[in-house]
Amino acid sequence: MNRKSPVLEPLTTEESAITQIQPVLVTIAPRVLLVDDDEIVVERLRDLIAAAGFEVATASNGAEALVELKRQFAPIVILDRNMPGMDGLELTRAIRDDPQFPGYVYIMLCTAHDSEDEILTGLKAGADDYLSKRVSGTQLLARLATARRILSLEHSLKLVIEERRRMAMTDSLTGAHNRRYFMNHMRRELKRARRLGGGLSLLVCDIDHFKHINDRQGHAAGDDVLVEFVRRVQESLPREYDWCARMGGEEFAIVLPQTPLAGAATVAEKIRRAVAAAPMATSAGSVEVTVSVGVTSLSVLTDPGAATAEQLLRRADDCLYTSKNHGRDRVTLDGAPTPNTATGKALKSLLYVDDDADIREIVQMSLSLDGDIKVLTSDGGERALLKMRVEQPDLVVLDVMMPGMDGPTLLKRMRSDPELARIPVIFMTAKASSSETGRLRELSAIGVIAKPFDPMTLGKQVRALWGAH
Amino acid sequence: MGGTLSATGDAAAVKTRLAELTRKFVARTGDDVAQMREALARLDAGQGGDNGGALAQIHQLAHRACGTGGTLGLCAFSDAAADLEHLIEAYPAGASLSVADRARMAAVIEAIAAQLALL
Numbered sequence: 239m240n241r242k243s244p245v246l247e248p249l250t251t252e253e254s255a256i257t258q259i260q261p262v263l264v265t266i267a268p269r270v271l272l273v274d275d276d277e278i279v280v281e282r283l284r285d286l287i288a289a290a291g292f293e294v295a296t297a298s299n300g301a302e303a304l305v306e307l308k309r310q311f312a313p314i315v316i317l318d319r320n321m322p323g324m325d326g327l328e329l330t331r332a333i334r335d336d337p338q339f340p341g342y343v344y345i346m347l348c349t350a351h352d353s354e355d356e357i358l359t360g361l362k363a364g365a366d367d368y369l370s371k372r373v374s375g376t377q378l379l380a381r382l383a384t385a386r387r388i389l390s391l392e393h394s395l396k397l398v399i400e401e402r403r404r405m406a407m408t409d410s411l412t413g414a415h416n417r418r419y420f421m422n423h424m425r426r427e428l429k430r431a432r433r434l435g436g437g438l439s440l441l442v443c444d445i446d447h448f449k450h451i452n453d454r455q456g457h458a459a460g461d462d463v464l465v466e467f468v469r470r471v472q473e474s475l476p477r478e479y480d481w482c483a484r485m486g487g488e489e490f491a492i493v494l495p496q497t498p499l500a501g502a503a504t505v506a507e508k509i510r511r512a513v514a515a516a517p518m519a520t521s522a523g524s525v526e527v528t529v530s531v532g533v534t535s536l537s538v539l540t541d542p543g544a545a546t547a548e549q550l551l552r553r554a555d556d557c558l559y560t561s562k563n564h565g566r567d568r569v570t571l572d573g574a575p576t577p578n579t580a581t582g583k584a585l586k587s588l589l590y591v592d593d594d595a596d597i598r599e600i601v602q603m604s605l606s607l608d609g610d611i612k613v614l615t616s617d618g619g620e621r622a623l624l625k626m627r628v629e630q631p632d633l634v635v636l637d638v639m640m641p642g643m644d645g646p647t648l649l650k651r652m653r654s655d656p657e658l659a660r661i662p663v664i665f666m667t668a669k670a671s672s673s674e675t676g677r678l679r680e681l682s683a684i685g686v687i688a689k690p691f692d693p694m695t696l697g698k699q700v701r702a703l704w705g706a707h
Numbered sequence: 708m709g710g711t712l713s714a715t716g717d718a719a720a721v722k723t724r725l726a727e728l729t730r731k732f733v734a735r736t737g738d739d740v741a742q743m744r745e746a747l748a749r750l751d752a753g754q755g756g757d758n759g760g761a762l763a764q765i766h767q768l769a770h771r772a773c774g775t776g777g778t779l780g781l782c783a784f785s786d787a788a789a790d791l792e793h794l795i796e797a798y799p800a801g802a803s804l805s806v807a808d809r810a811r812m813a814a815v816i817e818a819i820a821a822q823l824a825l826l
Contacts, residue, residue, distance in 0.1 A: 276771055278732050279778045285724045289717060320770060350774030351789065372777035372785060375721075 271312035273303040300324025319349035334364035344385040409484040412468040420483035424547035439502030439535040441492040442554035446566040448488035459520035470512040499535035506569040528567035532557025587612040592637040604693035638667040766795040784822040
């Protein structure tokens with residue numbers, strides 16, 4: 239049989255960095271717990287150790303020592319081997335068996351004698367060092383310095399491990415958690431939600447047209463947007479147990495423990511608004527950013543007890559997809575009958591297309607009465623399509639009768655253009671017969687407004703159709 | 708608990724405290740030696756096989772004297788106490804002591820008392 243001997247892989251740079259760790263000396267002298275049933279011994283050792291700058295706590299037997307250790311941790315324990323009740327060996331084993339302590343306990347076992355047998359049983363029980371009671375003060379302090387050196391080494395190793403764990407779970411650009419963290423911790427959140435009840439909600443957010451930002455403003459600006467996005471998200475999450483993970487690219491997951499769907503909807507809308515509220519400053523100037531959000535919650539599932547992280551993610555993703563398909567910059571709730579009713583998106587921009595300049599002016603004026611709608615106009619044809627691509631309006635209002643390309647033709651062109659396909663359309667027509675209205679609706683318009691219209695109520699009509707679609 | 712010292716490592720203060728603790732130890736150990744003699748007297752009264760816990764009591768007192776004496780740096784005293792501990796450990800538990808054994812033990816206790824008197 240051909241047996242290959244195991245070959246050690248050479249260490250990577252990162253690994254060798256770990257092996258070269260310099261102990262960070264714990265600058266504050268560690269607390270020392272002295273355990274001895276003889277108060278004269280306790281007092282003598284305390285004098286010596288306290289004079290060397292250590293903080294000293296005392297206990298007169300094993301049980302008392304355990305209580306004191308739990309009350310306030312001490313990384314160094316000097317204990318007498320022979321004590322009434324729980325003796326030094328039992329205390330040593332009790333400390334070693336207890337996983338609850340925040341760090342390693344360096345145990346120095348002390349006894350009147352130093353027979354081979356006693357030393358061996360002491361070390362076997364888990365002591366780190368063994369002292370004869372006759373040890374000189376100088377030697378005692380030297381041994382404490384050893385304890386401190388070992389604790390420092392433990393401390394620095396812990397720091398490095400903690401840092402590496404954090405790095406492995408963190409997105410280095412935004413400081414948010416990463417996908418790995420999400421998958422690990424979502425399982426814990428699910429378990430906790432099952433145990434505690436109170437719900438668990440998941441938001442999936444995707445920055446709208448992020449590719450355009452990268453293409454037009456450059457990747458550095460794109461990175462700035464991601465960082466700023468996470469900052470705004472975190473500002474919108476006041477509870478410390480809500481958390482955000484970058485799942486990849488411009489997609490983020492936000493986990494809201496103890497939150498039912500309705501609460502999650504509020505948070506999602508808060509985030510959407512926080513993102514859209516003000517342009518984001520980047521290295522390539524300020525950029526207007528919006529985000530689409532999908533929201534799901536344990537309570538929406540038919541069997542919440544069997545929910546998995548993957549399942550919730552898939553459902554939130556589906557909702558996100560709905561948000562994207564309905565014009566972006568919006569929130570879609572899982573299980574909501576229509577995507578817009580629960581957290582309807584405000585109508586902010588509109589393009590009115592008409593070949594008649596006078597009517598364009600009247601429409602623009604009357605819609606501007608509403609104040610917060612940005613009204614753009616176009617005289618039709620290819621120019622209208624181009625404007626739609628550039629401006630990405632929330633809504634397009636098309637005159638039906640136009641020379642060259644009429645309203646229905648424009649709509650067909652929009653529906654075959656992936657960038658425009660999802661923009662809702664309202665027709666304005668002078669021939670508002672019921673058959674004509676029906677024909678226009680079949681073309682996937684969300685509504686038809688008759689001409690001549692009332693300039694004072696046009697805005698209301700448009701909003702009504704917008705809100706109902 | 709009292710007796711706290713500043714963390715500045717004042718060697719003189721530690722020395723003064725050591726003298727204080729040694730005085731306290733000598734006073735207490737004087738009582739301990741008296742108790743050892745009493746326990747030995749109970750053995751002399753001869754309670755047969757069972758020594759009424761007297762041996763265990765002497766052993767425990769000797770052990771404490773040895774350990775605490777060592778901690779205070781009283782080496783000769785600590786050695787004398789260790790001799791007594793070892794002497795008792797040589798007997799199997801519950802063994803009855805001969806007159807010669809008891810005389811040897813009394814001599815070791817007096818050796819401890821003599822060391823104590825030197826402190």
